[in-house]
Amino acid sequence: MKTAELDTPVLTVDADALDRNIARMKDMTETAGISYRPHAKTHKSATVARKQIDAGAIGVCCAKLGEAEVLASEGIDNILITTPVVGESKISRLLAARNQARVAVVADNVENINMLGSIAQLAGKMLDVLVEVDIGQGRCGVPPGPEAARLAQMIAGHPCLNFAGLQGYQGKIQMTVDPAERAAQTETGLDKLAATISEVENAGLPVDIRTGGGTGTAPFDLDRGLLTEIQTGSYVFMDSRYGGIGWPGANAPPFENALFILTAVVSKPVPDRVIIDAGLKSASNDHGVPAVVGIKGCVFEFGGDEHGILRMKDGGEVPLDVGDKLQLVPSHCDTTINLYDQYIVLKDNKVVDVWPVDTRGRVQ
Amino acid sequence: MKTAELDTPVLTVDADALDRNIARMKDMTETAGISYRPHAKTHKSATVARKQIDAGAIGVCCAKLGEAEVLASEGIDNILITTPVVGESKISRLLAARNQARVAVVADNVENINMLGSIAQLAGKMLDVLVEVDIGQGRCGVPPGPEAARLAQMIAGHPCLNFAGLQGYQGKIQMTVDPAERAAQTETGLDKLAATISEVENAGLPVDIRTGGGTGTAPFDLDRGLLTEIQTGSYVFMDSRYGGIGWPGANAPPFENALFILTAVVSKPVPDRVIIDAGLKSASNDHGVPAVVGIKGCVFEFGGDEHGILRMKDGGEVPLDVGDKLQLVPSHCDTTINLYDQYIVLKDNKVVDVWPVDTRGRVQ
Numbered sequence: 001m002k003t004a005e006l007d008t009p010v011l012t013v014d015a016d017a018l019d020r021n022i023a024r025m026k027d028m029t030e031t032a033g034i035s036y037r038p039h040a041k042t043h044k045s046a047t048v049a050r051k052q053i054d055a056g057a058i059g060v061c062c063a064k065l066g067e068a069e070v071l072a073s074e075g076i077d078n079i080l081i082t083t084p085v086v087g088e089s090k091i092s093r094l095l096a097a098r099n100q101a102r103v104a105v106v107a108d109n110v111e112n113i114n115m116l117g118s119i120a121q122l123a124g125k126m127l128d129v130l131v132e133v134d135i136g137q138g139r140c141g142v143p144p145g146p147e148a149a150r151l152a153q154m155i156a157g158h159p160c161l162n163f164a165g166l167q168g169y170q171g172k173i174q175m176t177v178d179p180a181e182r183a184a185q186t187e188t189g190l191d192k193l194a195a196t197i198s199e200v201e202n203a204g205l206p207v208d209i210r211t212g213g214g215t216g217t218a219p220f221d222l223d224r225g226l227l228t229e230i231q232t233g234s235y236v237f238m239d240s241r242y243g244g245i246g247w248p249g250a251n252a253p254p255f256e257n258a259l260f261i262l263t264a265v266v267s268k269p270v271p272d273r274v275i276i277d278a279g280l281k282s283a284s285n286d287h288g289v290p291a292v293v294g295i296k297g298c299v300f301e302f303g304g305d306e307h308g309i310l311r312m313k314d315g316g317e318v319p320l321d322v323g324d325k326l327q328l329v330p331s332h333c334d335t336t337i338n339l340y341d342q343y344i345v346l347k348d349n350k351v352v353d354v355w356p357v358d359t360r361g362r363v364q
Numbered sequence: 365m366k367t368a369e370l371d372t373p374v375l376t377v378d379a380d381a382l383d384r385n386i387a388r389m390k391d392m393t394e395t396a397g398i399s400y401r402p403h404a405k406t407h408k409s410a411t412v413a414r415k416q417i418d419a420g421a422i423g424v425c426c427a428k429l430g431e432a433e434v435l436a437s438e439g440i441d442n443i444l445i446t447t448p449v450v451g452e453s454k455i456s457r458l459l460a461a462r463n464q465a466r467v468a469v470v471a472d473n474v475e476n477i478n479m480l481g482s483i484a485q486l487a488g489k490m491l492d493v494l495v496e497v498d499i500g501q502g503r504c505g506v507p508p509g510p511e512a513a514r515l516a517q518m519i520a521g522h523p524c525l526n527f528a529g530l531q532g533y534q535g536k537i538q539m540t541v542d543p544a545e546r547a548a549q550t551e552t553g554l555d556k557l558a559a560t561i562s563e564v565e566n567a568g569l570p571v572d573i574r575t576g577g578g579t580g581t582a583p584f585d586l587d588r589g590l591l592t593e594i595q596t597g598s599y600v601f602m603d604s605r606y607g608g609i610g611w612p613g614a615n616a617p618p619f620e621n622a623l624f625i626l627t628a629v630v631s632k633p634v635p636d637r638v639i640i641d642a643g644l645k646s647a648s649n650d651h652g653v654p655a656v657v658g659i660k661g662c663v664f665e666f667g668g669d670e671h672g673i674l675r676m677k678d679g680g681e682v683p684l685d686v687g688d689k690l691q692l693v694p695s696h697c698d699t700t701i702n703l704y705d706q707y708i709v710l711k712d713n714k715v716v717d718v719w720p721v722d723t724r725g726r727v728q
Contacts, residue, residue, distance in 0.1 A: 007453055007728045041669060063670045064641075083670060086630045086641075086687055089371055108631050109686050139667045140631035140639050171668060266450045267472050267504035275504050277428075277450075280699050282727050286644050286666070302650070303503045304535055305405060305698050306427045306447060306727065322473050323450055334669050335644050338703070341725055361705055363646050363670065364371045 001351045004325060008264040009278040011340040012327075013355070015347050017258035018236060019051070024254055025218075025235050026055040032222035037061055037080060037211065039233030042334050044359040045343065046074035048236060061211075061231045065090055065097070066362030072101035074358060080211065081105045082167060082231065083140060084132070086112055088119065090364070095123040104128035104209075106167050108142045113154050113161070120160035128164040129155045130209060133196050135168035135189035144168075144192035149199040156205055165209025166200065168193035169231065174216030179246040186220035194226055215255070219248050233334070240291040240329040261290060261328040261336070262344075263308070271317040276326070279307045283328060284335035290328035295319060300328065365715040368689060372628040373642040375704040376691075377719070379711050381622035382600060383415070388618055389582075389599050390419040396586035401425055401444060401575065403597030406698050408723040409707065410438035412600060425575075425595050429454055429461070430726030436465035438722060444575065445469045446531060446595065447504060448496070450476055452483065454728070459487040468492035468573075470531050472506045477518050477525070484524035492528040493519045494573060497560050499532035499553035508556040513563040520569055529573025530564065532557035533595065538580030543610040550584035558590055579619070583612050597698070604655040604693040625654060625692040625700070626708075627672065635681040640690070643671045647692060648699035654692035659683060664692065 003012070029036040038052045041063035049060050049071060059078025062068040068079045078101070085094050085105050097103050107113050107129050120127040131151045134141030142148050148166065156163040170189045176182040189212075197207045213221035213230035215238075221230050234242060237259035247253045263278035280302055283290045292298045292310065298318060303309040308328075310318050320326065330336035337343075338360055345353035367376070393400040402416045405427035413424050413435060423442025426432040432443045442465070449458050449469050461467050471477050471493050484491045495515045498505030506512050512530065520527040534553045540546040553576075561571045577585035577594035579602075585594050598606060601623035611617045627642035644666055647654045656662045656674065662682060667673040672692075674682050684690065694700035701707075702724055709717035 005453075007451075009727050083641075084630045084686075086628060087371075089369075108633055111686055134633055138637070139671055139673065140633060142633055264450060266448045269472055269498060269504060269506055273502070277447075277727070280648070280650050281702050281725070284644070286649055305702075307503060309503065322448075322475055338645050338669075339725060339727075361645070361703060363373050363641070363703075 003262060003346060003349045003351070006262055006344060006351070008262050008325060009282040010262050010344050011337065011342070012260045012262050012344045012346050014258045014260070015345050015352060017256040018048070021236050021238070021255045021258055022051055022055045025232060028218065028222060029230060030056065032225070034222055034225070034227060035229035037229045037231055038236070039082070039231045040067060040071060040359070042233035042337070043236055044337055044357045045355055046071055046076055046358050047355045049076045058229065059102070064363055065094055066364045067359040068103055069093065069097050070359045070362055072097045072103060077101045079103045080130070082169070084108060084112055088115065091116055091119045095120060095125055095127065098125055098127070104130060104164055106130045106132040107151065107155070108132045108140055110151070110154065113151060117158040117161050126160055126162055128162050130165045130167050130211065131155070133166055133168045133193060135192040136170045136185070137172060141168070144196045146199055148196045149203040152200045152205050153203055163205055165207050165211065166193065166196060167211045169212040169214065170217070171214060174214040175241055175245055176216065177245050179248050182217060182245070183220045186217045187224070190221070190224050190226050215242065215253070216245055237333040239287060239333050240331050241287045257329045259330060259333050260293065261330060262325060263328060265320050265322050265324045268318070268320070268322050272311060272315060274310045274318045274320050275303060276308045276310060277306065278328060279303055280305045281339060283308070283330055284332050284339065286335055287332035290330050293327040293329060295326065367626060367710055367713045367715070370626055370708060370715070372626050372689060373646040374626050374708050375701065375706070376624045376626050377707045377709045378622045378624070379709050379716060381620040382412070385600050385602070385619045385622055386415055386419045389596060392582065392586060393594060394420065396589070398586055398589070398591060399593035401593045401595055402600070403446070403595045404431060404435060404723070406597035406701070407600055408701055408721045409719055410435055410440055410722050411719045413440045422593065428727055429458055430728045431723040432467050433457065433461050434723045434726055436461045436467060441465045443467045444494070446533070448472060448476055452479065455480055455483045459484060459489055459491065462489055462491070468494060468528055470494045470496040471515065471519070472496045472504055474515070474518065477515060481522040481525050490524055490526055492526045494529045494531050494575065495519070497530055497532045497557060499556040500534045500549070501536060508560045510563055512560045513567040516564045516569050517567055527569055529571050529575065530557065530560060531575045533576040533578070534581070535578065538578040539605055539609055540580065541609050543612050546581060546609070547584045550581045551588070554585070554588050554590050579606065579617070580609055601697040603651060603697050604695050605651045621693045623694060623697050623701070624657065625694060626689060627692060629684050629686050629688045632682070632684070632686050636675060636679060638674045638682045638684050639667060640672045640674060641670065642692060643667055644669045645703060647672070647694055648696050648703065650699055651696035654694050657691040657693060659690065
């Protein structure tokens with residue numbers, strides 16, 4: 001089947017571009033001698049996770065326990081859950097997931113660590129726990145410094161918990177446009193992590209895993225050499241917004257857009273406006289609007305849950321008719337993919353595979 | 365099972381509040397003598413559609429063919445698809461759906477009407493088609509006036525198409541805060557529809573169905589008496605943003621919040637910030653942030669795909685600890701529901717049922 005024959009809107013993957021992105025990140029991390037643990041919250045796919053592991057990744061990150069459960073059941077091993085897992089029910093599920101795969105978790109709270117320990121002991125299992133440090137994100141994580149060392153000692157002191165390392169991640173600087181400014185922001189955050197590593201080591205505990213970093217800060221994270229592994233996620237598909245950031249020595253990151261929304265024109269009531277069948281239920285808006293592929297000067301505007309409105313910047317006639325198909329690049333892949341049950345995989349404009357979005361909606 | 369025992373985040377329905385909302389809309393439309401065809405794009409549920417039909421609705425609206433296919437297969441009859449269905453593949457699917465239910469569609473384009481007619485003829489079926497008129501939304505729909513009459517005649521002249529009426533809908537005025545201003549905007553739109561009805565009638569065609577209207581404009585739509593049916597959707601659950609609009613003779617609409625996101629605190633790294641497990645993948649942001657229930661002065665901020673950040677407006681300590689659960693009211697129910705596979709139905713804080721979100725993701 002050819003692309004043009006697909007009903008729309010539909011989420012498509014350029015398989016070759018995806019493979020090139022995965023190879024490029026493997027090369028970057030290999031050159032730097034740092035491990036590569038891509039974040040599966042972007043792609044939500046066991047198939048893509050396997051491709052990354054085949055290309056040398058040591059495992060994956062998940063944002064939620066529910067994602068880890070699905071990927072573990074699909075045979076993905078060595079999973080780090082990058083946010084705290086809280087409450088008796090979820091911690092019991094976490095220990096059950098360890099029957100299928102190595103699953104580690106981060107923590108930033110005394111009561112949570114106590115409960116992780118108690119339930120691990122009841123289950124008769126050892127659990128790897130990392131302490132999350134807030135190095136600038138302002139979300140979860142203990143403040144840098146002695147508090148992290150106190151939690152690390154608590155974990156190390158429990159017979160069923162293993163202190164595995166520290167996590168420090170700054171999501172909000174990943175898209176800082178100026179690479180020099182982004183490099184400086186990365187350094188500031190990593191300085192805080194370095195100080196916290198010293199605190200923990202001074203308390204007598206080795207910090208084996210030092211995990212963090214993202215697609216935008218990867219060159220600086222790799223250059224600094226403080227992290228033992230980086231958690232890059234978006235590089236596999238590249239959000240349209242990432243295209244606008246500078247890269248050391250280049251205008252844009254060395255990754256390609258590999259994810260698209262194929263959409264069709266359903267109405268052209270007047271020449272200067274066409275309506276397409278992709279709206280808020282087909283493209284997330286939290287990083288802005290998707291980009292229109294191949295029509296210079298054509299801009300997308302959300303027209304409600306089910307529709308987008310295209311106009312030319314110069315106010316002229318939109319060069320599309322009812323029934324025409326076109327591609328959009330999502331502004332934010334993670335939240336857009338979560339709207340779909342499957343990827344349609346394309347090579348040379350032909351459908352070659354269909355991959356399920358295995359962890360869509362696994363927010364628990 | 366009690367609410368407090370549910371894993372989070374989870375989408376919950378207050379079953380009694382939902383029933384009261386449905387009864388209230390039934391009373392309003394019955395008093396006005398206008399039919400009630402609720403929009404199923406809000407709830408995406410055959411169960412809720414059946415409740416509305418049991419309460420006197422003549423059928424439902426769907427935004428996309430994919431929604432209509434699912435509801436038709438669930439036994440819901442008399443479905444109006446409120447946006448054009450374009451292309452050979454989809455029109456064939458539309459005619460196939462008519463084997464299970466009465467399904468009508470809107471159109472605004474000559475080529476589309478020609479294709480609807482050709483495929484209906486090949487299938488040996490009659491298809492009801494309404495002409496969509498743009499009465500102010502600026503999306504699909506022919507401009508008010510003679511163009512609509514021309515399309516109506518085209519439809520009526522085809523042996524396998526039946527001209528069923530006109531649709532005119534203004535989504536963007538539904539949340540105009542001042543009721544007098546909203547009333548005036550409603551009148552302006554309905555004046556355009558009235559003029560178009562005259563054009564079509566002067567061309568010798570009766571306009572049996574005159575469909576439009578929404579939750580915010582319902583009192584004015586019902587008062588004017590031009591529409592034969594109203595398409596109210598949001599009233600079943602009520603978005604938090606609807607709570608802020610005035611209503612004739614009242615501060616707020618006479619419908620209750622019946623939909624909630626139950627979420628839990630997963631981190632409290634500092635006293636003035638707590639992190640909850642509901643982010644962009646659990647609550648849509650296209651109408652702003654969800655509202656926090658029961659904690660005065662506590663505001664939500666999106667903290668990425670998986671997390672929300674709560675703070676007190678006065679900068680004080682947030683009165684919640686790690687593990688505590690709380691409820692949010694979605695700012696926009698339609699797009700929030702689309703993120704979930706099921707509703708957990710509650711009465712008196714106990715789980716009484718689970719309903720699938722039958723048409724989640726049915727964007728094609």
